[in-house]
Amino acid sequence: MTAAAPATPLIRLDRVVKRFGPTTVLDEMSLDVHEGEVVVLIGPSGSGKTTTIRTVNALERIDGGRIEVVGTTLAEPTSDGGTRYADRETIRAVRRDVGMVFQRFNLFPHRTVLQNLMEAPVTTLGTPRAEAEAEGRRLLARVGMSEKVDAYPAELSGGQQQRVAIARALAMGPRAMLFDEVTSALDPELVNEVLRVMRELAEGGMTMIVVTHEMHFARQVADRIIMMDRGRIVESGPPEQIFESPREARTASFLERVRHEHF
Secondary structure, three states, rough: OOOOOOOOOOOOEEEEEEEEEEEEEEEEEEEEEEEEEEEEEEEOOOOOHHHHHHHHHHOOOOOOOEEEEEEEEEEEEEOOOEEEEEEHHHHHHHHEEEEEEEOOOOOOOOOOHHHHHHHHHHHOOOOOOHHHHHHHHHHHHHHHOHHHHOOOOOOOOOHHHHHHHHHHOOOOOEEEEEOOOOOOOOHHHHHHHHHHHHHHHHHOOOOOHHHHHHHHHHHHHEEEEEEEEEEEEEEOOOHHHHHHHOHHHHHHHHHHHHHHHHO
């Protein structure tokens, strides 16, 4: 019996190039992420991890290559060596399909927790307010924030704000989630409450690309670890292989340095 053809990736980066001035930040970066997969990007600061995920929803425009998201061509090369982007409405649709959570929480300070969750579904998707409120309450329960529906962001801890930010991204019903160092701005004792929510999302089958320095979390949750350096993928593999027997010296030295910093 012939093997089934592999499913089309939910997210595909094909030889993506990104430059900031004379500096090449992504150097022919290629990455496929399939539905339900959790991919964790690791590597030193400046290796291109954050830029990679910011290209997925066009927060960073690329200088070469192709990006496809949920069956839509977001960016593609032109015959003259440039890059053609999809129209504004298509980019908006991609951003609805791909939620993103940042290091900083970016909550509306003048709106309550529940209002923060309702804003985008009502204004962007046209969701009726009663429906958006019910879904907002359900999502806040999911991230353990039911008791804070009427609180304002300034009344919350950093960990609580980040859990609300995750719930707000989920309120748009995304097909995939991007996480950019979402625990790096938190006090150490608040990190685990955010990682717990992310772990539960992964267990529920959410497609995720995660940039993190939390190696224990990466080892537990990732289907695949991508080690990046200087805008390229140095090594890719399952957590056991990357952490127990990395093939590349650059990966081994990075992991050794991270261990020394954390223990």
